[in-house]
Amino acid sequence: MSRNLARLHSSDEVSVTVLVSIGKHPVTGRLRRADQDARALEMALGLSDSEPRVIYAGPLNDSTEPALRGYLGMGVSELKVLRQSEQNDIVPALSGFLDNSPSSLILCGSRAELGESSGLVPYQLADALGYTLVSNVAVIEEVTATLAVVLQALPRGQRRRIEVVLPAILAVDTASPVARQVAYAKASRGFINCVVTDAAEDDATEQWHYQPARKRPKRLKIIKATSARDRFKAAAAKAEGTGGQVLTSVSAEEGAVAILKVLKEEGVLKT
Template sequence: MLPNKLNVTCLVSIGMHPLSRRARRAEQDARAVELGLNLAESSQHQLSVVHAGELTSEAEFALSSYLGMGLDELKVLSIPPQLDITSALTDYVRSIKSNLVIMGQQTEQGDSSAMLPYLLAQALSIPVVRGITEIIDIDNTRQHITLLQALPRGQRRQITGSLPMIICIDMAAKAPRQSAVGKALSGKITPVSVNLTGLDPVAVKPMLTATVRPKRLKLIKAKTAAERFKAATAKATNSGGKLVYDPQQGAQAIYDLLKQEKLL
């Protein structure tokens, strides 16, 4: 491998359609693969896509839709659900000397705790960032990466970090390309041998159907009848705002309000 080429790893999980509950490619992980594929196509960085979990027929169907995005190979660390995948993944990422790990933020099934990137980063002693939408620049020589992070209200923040690094992709990232059946058939799923005896057991918690969360009611903690009466009859004190009839003054008032809200 050339020294200035990065070793990019995408970690993918098996998603779940929210209505039919069928296995599918996970939305965020697909975005991560899209980002990885773009890196590989534009700068010839080397991309490997890895999944850790039991390889059932359902899983194979979901994984093939990642292959359908144009991957030649998808590696699978076959680990039963009773065992913790973190240490196996840590060992694998370390063994292939990956510079950049791209993954989704949160799985679509299972307990969706979104802890894996943080646990991996801790085990590998490398930085991790969440909510990434775009890679702006990668400086191979200085091992620097510039990223764009999604913030609430559609805002974006630029972050610079040092490689190696784990980045978690937000739903605001570029939508993934379509999965083609022909490409899915031509790509192959390669199992990677894992030493299962070294893995920690993990308690599989039963999944219960989500109960409806109660809606918050407006609590009235009135102690006397007069307070209750007032709470029941008082209206919100938005008794109409300021009225301005002159266009010039009105424009000035709007301008001042926008200044006050720090929007101009």
């Protein structure tokens, strides 16, 4: 594929693991592969010719299996499942498994599409395993045996280059390249292998309850006027001067100096 942005150095043995979860279509509510996790797998598939290890921790039943097969349909032959019930905390199971069979690069999505979707799992895993963590990864530029260079997605379409010491967990952002389509034949051919792990009950969730998302109330414009005149002015407000500086009868040079000075102060001028 043409979007293989970074290749592993052929002599280096960097094992790549991708953690995946079940996603949910935001409109139809149908279970599917999670968008960010699929992007993470896409990134891993672009890294090397050898196949990444794909791990899923969570419930496995008739409704979740087709969604999981979406990942197999991207071109991996095997998916490891750490089978857990819905009430279980998946972090102990994942950290236990990854402790026994470590991997120097772990990729995953930033936020799950089901459950709490707090985005804490990569952080908890990094803490439990002692790995370095980088969030909002958009592109992996280079991977060597000990280092990875990645681009981090910032707001406003900006990017930041970061060098991170392996082993590391990279949480992939929505700004990364879109995942490839699912091939149905590959999806049905792939293997789903269950691995026996410990299950830990998540106690904190006992007091929680979920409801369909309520529309957030629109913030009202609060007018703190003390007199009738102020209230009238606020109600009949028109675009009015905000007390900006107006430079009249200046030459073009002076105007340009003033503008460049403001741009420099605001930090948008790089030179």
